[in-house]
Amino acid sequence: MSTDAASVELVGEETVENVARAALLAGLTGAFAYVSFPNPFSPAPVSMQVLGVFLAGILLGPLWGGFSMVLYLLAGAVGAPVFSGGSAGLGELVGATGGYLWSYPIAAFLVGAIVHGGLQLRNPVPRGLVRLVGAMVAGTVVIYAFGVVGFAIVLEMTLLEAFLTAAVAFVPAEAFKIAAAVGVVRSDQLAAE
Amino acid sequence: MTLGYRPGDSLAHGLDPRTKLAFQVAFAAAAFAHTTPRGLLALTALSLAVLRASDLSARTALVEYRFAFPFLLAGPLVAAATLGPPWIDAERGFASLLASYRVVLVLLVSAAYLRTTPVRDSRAAIQRLVPGKTGQLLGSGVGFVFRFLPVLQSDLRRIRDASAARLGDQRSLVARIRHVGIAGVARALSRADRFALALRARCFSWNPTLPPLSFSRADFPAWAASFALVAWALA
Secondary structure: OOOOOOOOOEOOHHHHHHHHHHHHHHHHHHHHOOOEEOOOOOOOOEEOHHHHHHHHHHHHHHHHHHHHHHHHHHHHHOOOOOEOOOEOOHHHHOOOOHHHHHHHHHHHHHHHHHHHOOOOOOOOOOOOHHHHHHHHHHHHHHHHHHHHHHHHHHOOOOHHHHHHHHOOOOHHHHHHHHHHHHHHHHOHHHHOO | OOOOOOOOOOOHHHOOHHHHHHHHHHHHHHHHHOOOHHHHHHHHHHHHHHHHHOOOOHHHHHHHOHHHHHHHHHHHHHHHEOOOOOOEOHHHHHHHHHHHHHHHHHHHHHHHHHHHOOHHHHHHHHHHHOOHHHHHHHHHHHHHHHHHHHHHHHHHHHHHHHHHHOOHHHOOHHHHHHHHHHHHHHHHHHHHHHHHHHHHHOOOEOOOOOOOOOOOOOHHHHHHHHHHHHHHHHO
16 A cells, blocks of 8 residues: 655645535435425425525535535435435436536535625625525526436437426425525524534 | 445456446447437447446346436427327437436446445545545545435434424424424534534544555456447547
8 A cells, every 4th residue: 555655734724614514515415315395286295405505505605515516416426325316326417317416516606606795605694585585596597407408408308398397396396495495594593503 | 225335356346446437437428429229229238248247236226226217207208299289209209218218228337336336445536536635625525425424314314203203294394394404404514513623633634545546457448448438429
């Protein structure tokens, strides 16, 4: 076994904290993939996965939030069962729903950039209702745009067909997730952490 | 998921993880470039050979990916349906069916990777493939995700059980998602803070010692196959 003979170069305090938070939120997004609730308005159950994407962007800011979702995709690609239904593997990234997965880092970055009004993380996290909802609506648009285009390319369908097959049953539930995410960000329990 | 790594001495177990990653990408490129009955027939034979070389039955792999199938079946059906006579456009349905089948083949090959590659090897491969500090952060981050996923899952399970015991499952949908979200994030963040402290206490560094990776003689045929697939895809 080869050993690095150079002296140990420690990772800076702030970076360690950010990496730990990014990894934990990536893991939480994966764990959310297992949690689903019956949807009163649609036969498709509501999964909490997208909530993880929103929260990564809001709590970690655009850069580390995006990084967190990259970790999520990489870990899933090499075998962590974090994709929907506890699935994993590089094949999922080019599979029918791969477009949704590719959108997560971009959506987390966008949500973070809008909420924090730039690339810098603002502390405490801004809690204005309009800004939060606007950011998450923009994130949802990105996620569905990537998801539908990816579905249409992979299964060789038109965009309308792809939208009807892979998106329309899930869109109404996004409003619930956005409402819940606002509640999470504004909760006193998290502010006290 | 039972598709995780299992120790073994199959051909694929002996390959370097970078070889297997490259092969998966090459296979996917070939499957997307040659979505024809003949092309997919050849790739089916290849994917079965890959499964055989990794001691994994196609059945096990397909059962693990069962959640992908509703979409893969619905795609061709919706593509075939047309508004107005003749109602069914068999040609478009067939094109979409082939497209759907190529995804199944790609999933089979990635199942072989998951079964034959331990996490530490994947992590080492990431750190060697992505240069510099970015690679270090990605590699160690992926390791942390693997480490914490089961912990976070059981956190969420406990939150939901506790909530159900207090009739929480009769509240509105938004209230339930919010409750699981708040409690889940609070626990994840407090775990992250403790974990960051532990990492610093153990001198988390930019240059840790990675498990050794080296190409062996068995890797050459696999690389040759990958190059052949890419050449075929580009042809």
